[in-house]
Amino acid sequence: MTSASDISAGRLAAGAYDEAFCDLHAPLDQHEARVAAERCLFCYDAPCVNACPTGIDIPLFIRQIATGNVQGAGKTILDSNIFGGMCARVCPTETLCEEACVRNDAEGKPVIIGELQRHATDAVMASGRQLYRQGPRTGKRVAVVGAGPAGLSCAHRLATLGYDVVVFDGRPKPGGLNEHGIASYKTPNNFAQAEVEWILDVGGIELRCGQMLGRDFMLADLRRDFDAVFLALGLQAVNALGSDDDDLGGVEDAVAFIEALRQSPDLSTLPIGRRIVVIGGGMTAIDAAVQAKKLGAEEVTIVYRRGAEQMGASRFEQELALTHGVVIRHWARPATIYGENGVLRSVGFAATEDRDGRLVDTGETFEIPANQLFKAIGQLFIPQVLEGSHDVLDLEAGRIAVDFERRTSLPDVWAGGDCAAGDRDLTVVAVEDGKQAALSINRALQGFVPMAAE
Ligand SMILES: Cc1cc2nc3c(=O)[nH]c(=O)nc-3n(C[C@H](O)[C@H](O)[C@H](O)COP(=O)(O)OP(=O)(O)OC[C@H]3O[C@@H](n4cnc5c(N)ncnc54)[C@H](O)[C@@H]3O)c2cc1C
Ligand code: SF4
Numbered sequence: 001m002t003s004a005s006d007i008s009a010g011r012l013a014a015g016a017y018d019e020a021f022c023d024l025h026a027p028l029d030q031h032e033a034r035v036a037a038e039r040c041l042f043c044y045d046a047p048c049v050n051a052c053p054t055g056i057d058i059p060l061f062i063r064q065i066a067t068g069n070v071q072g073a074g075k076t077i078l079d080s081n082i083f084g085g086m087c088a089r090v091c092p093t094e095t096l097c098e099e100a101c102v103r104n105d106a107e108g109k110p111v112i113i114g115e116l117q118r119h120a121t122d123a124v125m126a127s128g129r130q131l132y133r134q135g136p137r138t139g140k141r142v143a144v145v146g147a148g149p150a151g152l153s154c155a156h157r158l159a160t161l162g163y164d165v166v167v168f169d170g171r172p173k174p175g176g177l178n179e180h181g182i183a184s185y186k187t188p189n190n191f192a193q194a195e196v197e198w199i200l201d202v203g204g205i206e207l208r209c210g211q212m213l214g215r216d217f218m219l220a221d222l223r224r225d226f227d228a229v230f231l232a233l234g235l236q237a238v239n240a241l242g243s244d245d246d247d248l249g250g251v252e253d254a255v256a257f258i259e260a261l262r263q264s265p266d267l268s269t270l271p272i273g274r275r276i277v278v279i280g281g282g283m284t285a286i287d288a289a290v291q292a293k294k295l296g297a298e299e300v301t302i303v304y305r306r307g308a309e310q311m312g313a314s315r316f317e318q319e320l321a322l323t324h325g326v327v328i329r330h331w332a333r334p335a336t337i338y339g340e341n342g343v344l345r346s347v348g349f350a351a352t353e354d355r356d357g358r359l360v361d362t363g364e365t366f367e368i369p370a371n372q373l374f375k376a377i378g379q380l381f382i383p384q385v386l387e388g389s390h391d392v393l394d395l396e397a398g399r400i401a402v403d404f405e406r407r408t409s410l411p412d413v414w415a416g417g418d419c420a421a422g423d424r425d426l427t428v429v430a431v432e433d434g435k436q437a438a439l440s441i442n443r444a445l446q447g448f449v450p451m452a453a454e
Helices: 016-020 031-038 049-050 057-067 070-080 083-089 103-107 113-127 149-160 191-198 219-225 256-261 283-294 315-323 427-445
Strands: 141-145 162-169 203-210 228-231 250-253 275-279 299-303 325-328 330-341 342-354 356-367 372-375 413-415
Touching: 031 057, 031 113, 049 057, 057 070, 057 113, 057 219, 070 083, 070 113, 083 113, 083 191, 083 427, 113 191, 141 149, 141 219, 149 162, 149 191, 149 203, 149 228, 149 427, 203 219, 219 228, 228 427, 250 256, 256 283, 256 372, 275 356, 283 299, 283 372, 299 330, 315 325, 330 356, 342 372, 413 427
Parallel strands: 141 162, 141 228, 162 203, 228 413, 250 372, 275 299, 275 372, 299 325
Antiparallel strands: 330 342, 342 356
């Protein structure tokens, strides 16, 4: 039977929280960085560059590190990706640049591009130098909605091109999921806020927090008052399990759990169950499970409806969970949620299999006792925030439809990041969307490309 003490705070000894939530990777020192950089073959037409969504000139920045020009390396990265510091910490490099590295072929081990990127961008941040300033003023104003990686990447690029930008965000703090979603052991020491402050320091960007599109202002207001609009709203809701017991005490949304953890001033006050079940196979599932374990949960089990190969979380992420004592069970879906006195007691699962490409139940069932169930089965875009305009703003697969320049169906509105249909939901993809949208807005407002007639 579940008792109140099965979900409680302070499971770790005082002082153990800092250690549990410390940096996932210790940063490279100068010598380690040089040795790692010397493994790079500085390939012509380097495959790692093609695999980076922001197209960072990887061989150039690694050569700069190898020759002792670490600040120059940082600038090479930031010129392509203004969130190069965050991406160095959170990118699944093992499925992007490092997967493409030619060193894998001969040695089975890539150049550690992500760690080198962190070495270089950290050096720029530590120097306190500002590398960018607002460009000569164009006299034009752009509204950006959403201060996550997509919105701030767009705002920063527009500022350097001479635009005055107003960034609106519904939350009290900027940063989007960098601040509220990314696992805390990937971005300790308030790195996300420090990076946002550095980005905003470019000048020409006014931040208005606590301002929600659809509540405090409408898209039509922005279209009237600004020369262009960039929507970078992210995703607002999580998928439901589809069970009647979704609202049972202990059944929670994994993103909300992670957000509470990221914003908690004292992790020893955050309640966690003894036994946790996490449903899902992506990064959110891994982050919720690992952080639950770090908070002192005794048993944490991730259950995913397909196999390890199909999980959205990379091999590295899966191994991270396993080395933290998380159990991953494949080929099962939640069938019944059992409660007692309004509180979760266990979760019943139906075993699944792939039959000719279709996921079907095998007929076997099993039950896992649980005090908390975290749902990590994907997030949703809620088009109602576009109230009054979604009749003309086309959607695709439930998100805002955009072309390759991130233009929407409205001539003066662009969109990018998770709220736009298209590429994977990754920080680096959102950053690239923001950058490409800014370049497209610039072309349109400078008259290089005529805006399509409405
Ligand atoms: C738990 C979790 C862990 C993740 N871990 C990783 C990882 O390790 N690596 C990785 O690459 N990716 C990770 N991702 C994905 C990554 O965080 C997102 O792809 C990325 O943040 C998308 O950026 P964005 O700017 O589009 O949206 P967001 O970061 O979601 O930012 C959107 C912003 O818009 C604001 N907003 C929303 N609606 C409104 C409105 N109506 N009016 C005003 N403002 C509004 C929000 O407050 C928010 O600040 C993770 C995602 C989650 C949920
Ligand atoms: S593919 Fe590997 S070796 Fe070649 S440039 Fe990129 S990091 Fe260097």
